Each structure stands twice: as structure tokens, then as C-alpha cells.
Amino acid sequence: MSQSTAPAASTAPLPPIGVVGGGQLAWMLAAAARELKVPLLVQTPDPDDPATRLASAVISAGVRDAEGTRRLAERCSAITFENEWVDLAGLAPMAQQGVTFLPSLTALEPLVSKRGQRELLRHLNLPTPPWLPLSELLVPEHSLHPHRRRDDHPSEHGTEHGTAAPAATAAQTLHQGTAEGPLELHPGWCFPLMAKAATGGYDGKGTALLRDRTDLDTLLARVDPHEWIVETVVAFDQELSQLACRDRDGKVLCYPLVQTRQHRRVCDWVLAPAHVPHSVEAFARNIAVSLLTALDYVGVLSIEFFYGPAGLQVNEIAPRTHNSGHVTIEAARTSQFAQQVRIVAGLPMGPVDLRVPGALMVNLLGFEHSEAGGEDAYRPERRALAALPGATVHWYGKRGSSPGRKLGHVTLLLDGQHPAELQAQARQRLEAVRSIWPLPPP
Numbered sequence: 001m002s003q004s005t006a007p008a009a010s011t012a013p014l015p016p017i018g019v020v021g022g023g024q025l026a027w028m029l030a031a032a033a034r035e036l037k038v039p040l041l042v043q044t045p046d047p048d049d050p051a052t053r054l055a056s057a058v059i060s061a062g063v064r065d066a067e068g069t070r071r072l073a074e075r076c077s078a079i080t081f082e083n084e085w086v087d088l089a090g091l092a093p094m095a096q097q098g099v100t101f102l103p104s105l106t107a108l109e110p111l112v113s114k115r116g117q118r119e120l121l122r123h124l125n126l127p128t129p130p131w132l133p134l135s136e137l138l139v140p141e142h143s144l145h146p147h148r149r150r151d152d153h154p155s156e157h158g159t160e161h162g163t164a165a166p167a168a169t170a171a172q173t174l175h176q177g178t179a180e181g182p183l184e185l186h187p188g189w190c191f192p193l194m195a196k197a198a199t200g201g202y203d204g205k206g207t208a209l210l211r212d213r214t215d216l217d218t219l220l221a222r223v224d225p226h227e228w229i230v231e232t233v234v235a236f237d238q239e240l241s242q243l244a245c246r247d248r249d250g251k252v253l254c255y256p257l258v259q260t261r262q263h264r265r266v267c268d269w270v271l272a273p274a275h276v277p278h279s280v281e282a283f284a285r286n287i288a289v290s291l292l293t294a295l296d297y298v299g300v301l302s303i304e305f306f307y308g309p310a311g312l313q314v315n316e317i318a319p320r321t322h323n324s325g326h327v328t329i330e331a332a333r334t335s336q337f338a339q340q341v342r343i344v345a346g347l348p349m350g351p352v353d354l355r356v357p358g359a360l361m362v363n364l365l366g367f368e369h370s371e372a373g374g375e376d377a378y379r380p381e382r383r384a385l386a387a388l389p390g391a392t393v394h395w396y397g398k399r400g401s402s403p404g405r406k407l408g409h410v411t412l413l414l415d416g417q418h419p420a421e422l423q424a425q426a427r428q429r430l431e432a433v434r435s436i437w438p439l440p441p442p
Helices: 024-035 066-073 088-096 105-111 114-123 170-176 213-220 278-295 336-345 379-386 419-436
Strands: 017-020 040-044 057-060 079-081 131-133 138-140 183-185 193-197 207-210 228-232 238-246 252-254 258-263 266-272 299-308 311-318 358-365 391-395 406-414
Touching (some): 024 040, 040 066, 066 088, 079 336, 114 278, 114 311, 207 213, 238 278, 252 278, 278 299, 278 311, 299 336, 379 419
Parallel strands (some): 017 040, 017 079, 040 057
Antiparallel strands (some): 193 207, 193 228, 238 252, 238 258, 266 358, 358 406, 391 406
């Protein structure tokens, strides 16, 4: 099925573009590039990565191998990224020498860590759950009770006669307290809390629910608190996602807002469009435009939201194509992947409205440990999914299966004329998918 309904700008051959990464996102970028007749090269160390099957050429190098990216740049007009785990320092000399990265390294810098995202959102006065660096969550009890004498709670870790104690690590200090006494939660904070690794976490990895002080102490025993943040646990009615894009001329387009559902902190399904008040849609678009413009960001970007009693709050920002945007391949006039290829290749952006009343995308998550993989795995289940009304199956061809691993997705087009009808259809389609492809076990 076509990924874009917008015409190419010219019939002249287009210069190649590059993608750092070779997973399923790069694979879908490569598929879109083929339809647009844009040569696409990928940089990956694994010859079996999904994108290698469709790429025009492969640079065999790790995704953080700056020399590999330099070789990629020698053959491409511009380079984009499959994910945000980018070696900004290693790539900076290339940017200074004129290599075009889209989005730019400057735009990516505040987005490659969750702490950087939170600081950016605070600077722009955009809503997000209350947060703190994990290293600042605990404070000396004496600072909470300044009128209490310090010797009411002598430290177990001091020494006699005023001799200095050995220097402690940050984690040890948070565990054991300081000379000022035991440590307590920062004023205004209480359990439960959600802790997140500042970098590297995805699909539920790098997160920890802190139900009490025991959970906190367990986390502190195994991580560097300076590399984590902690947030209040948000009460929400829906999780939403806003996909947006900005071209080199500064034009911004926003796809329809979608609803998402997580299973064990991994995306389970996406429903387009989301059924929310118009004011919420407008606010989500305004947040996206503000972010893209403030960063001078060029490319596709996704913003995940919580929506509930506290209103709309930004959860995370993904500076790339995103799982919540897979639904656009069949449901939108221009898929997120075709849009990213267009922007990087310097082509005009395509229209972003839906071409159908609605659509449901369901991730095909691994539900067992299995060596089965590749193009031949789970063929009976895939055939049954493809036979469902309005269904298109995308199979990534990864090697092996494990619970929660993203192996593919299925998109089911909906034709209801009203939100309630679309939601009822989506529930029926989801039940049909679940009868064929179960969720991973607890």
C-alpha cells in the first residue's frame, strides 16, 4: 500500500540519504524510500537487521561508530537516525565540517536524555509530571526540622573526636544518611513514585516503580542516582500521542492525535483518531509546534502524553519516527516514514490527514521464548491476522522471540462514522487479534 499520496518534486534522480540504525524503524523508512525512489543507505553492525533487506547499501559499523557514520556521510546528501542513542560528541566534528544531520545535533541535544527533556519542558513552561533528579529525592532530616538539635539524631557513620569519615559515594550517602542525620523524602514528595533512567531506557526498560522506601533503597543499591530521575505517579484516563513534522523551511504539520495503550510499559495498541475534546487536540498541537520551533527541529517527532484529572501532561518525547505512528502507513495520506524520507531528501512534505475514518494498530509482541524467527516464523498466525477485515500485517523478520519483544504489527482499518462506533469496532478487532496472537504472559 502506498506510503504517500503526495507527488515527488521532480523526476530527476535523487541523491541518497543515510540512516544510522538497521532495526524495524529503518526497515519501514527503507520501504518508504523505495516507493519514493530515494536511495537509502543504513549503518548497522548486524547483517541480519530488518533494514538490510531493503536498503540500497549497508555500512557495516556500530550505530555509535563515528568513523562508520563518516563513511555513510561520504555517500549521502543527509543523514537521519533510527533512535536517539546518538554519540553527539563523536558526530560534532562532522557537523562542523558540513555534514547534514536531520534533525540537527543541536536540536537532538536536549532530547537524548529524559532529564534533558524535562529541563527543556520546564524552560518552555510546558506541562509535565513533577520530577526531580533521583540524587535530590532524599534530603537530611535536619533540613526538614531545622529547630531540632542535630545531636538528637547522631550519625552512625561519623567518627569520634571529630575525625573525618571516609568519603562516601552518592548512593551510599543516600542509603546511610549524612552527618546531619538520616535522610527523608524531599518535602512534598511521597510514595508511590516512578523512577526512570535518564538515558537508554525503552519499552519499559530502565524504569522502576517505587512503592515504598524499601523499593527506593533497592534501586539506590544498584544505580547511580545522578543518572536517573524520579516522577510522581500520574493518574490518567488516556495515554495519547502526537506525531508532528517540520521541514527545512520551518513548516510544521501535525498528524491527528491518537490514543495508545501500554502492556507492561510496552505499547500494545494505537487507535486513530483519539476521542478527546477539541481543546485537547489543539493543546497537543500547540505543544508540538512550540517544541519543534524552539529547537529548530527538522524531521518527524512524537510526543507521548498523559491525559487525566491534571489535564494534558508530556510523558516523553521521541525525536524520530515512533511506534504510535505505525498506524499512518495504511491510515494517513502520508505515512510517518514517507514524511521523514521526504524531509531528509529535501522533497515537499505530504498531507497528514487520515484517508479512512479510523484505524487500530496492534503490536505483535513476543509471547514466548523461541528460536523461531525470520520470514518463516509464525506463518499460520500471520495468515489468520491478514484475513481479518481491513487488516495489513507487517512482519519485521527478527531472529528469535522473547516475551514483550516487538516482532511486527497489524493495522486494521475501521469504517465507523461516529466515535462510539469506531471504538466498538476497535474493541471487536482487538478481541479478534487476541484470539490469534495473545499478549505476553505476566
